[in-house]
Amino acid sequence: MENRKERGRAGETAAASFLAEQGVQILYRNYTCRQGEIDLIGREGGTLLIVEVKMRKNRRQGSPCEAVDWRKQRKICRVFDYFRMKHRLDDYVPVRFDVVEVDSAYRCHWIKNAFEYQEM
Secondary structure (H helix, E strand, C coil): CCCHHHHHHHHHHHHHHHHHHCCCEEEEEEEEECCEEEEEEEEECCEEEEEEEEECCCCCCCCHHHHCCHHHHHHHHHHHHHHHHHCCCCCCCCEEEEEEEECCCCCEEEEEEEECCCCC
């Protein structure tokens, strides 16, 4: 039986493969800093994608996307701020915050523009 961490890794791998099939160039997986982690960072055309991957065994606790509440969104934005500073990206680089839901069969559902940047 898979443990939670292994399922999470498999879900992120499925999401990265799915996005690559859709034409997204995956730049980073599990980008980590003191502020937290971004599951996937990619590029679609000229747009930088910040992607949260969420997986649920079943829907009793709601959809995977519902788990990306305002606290999680804010944390992702703080990590993105660090990423932007570290990579010297200016404020004019188009960025989009997406969520990829992964079900128990590792099928993916891509939600583009899942949330807006959260300022402090």
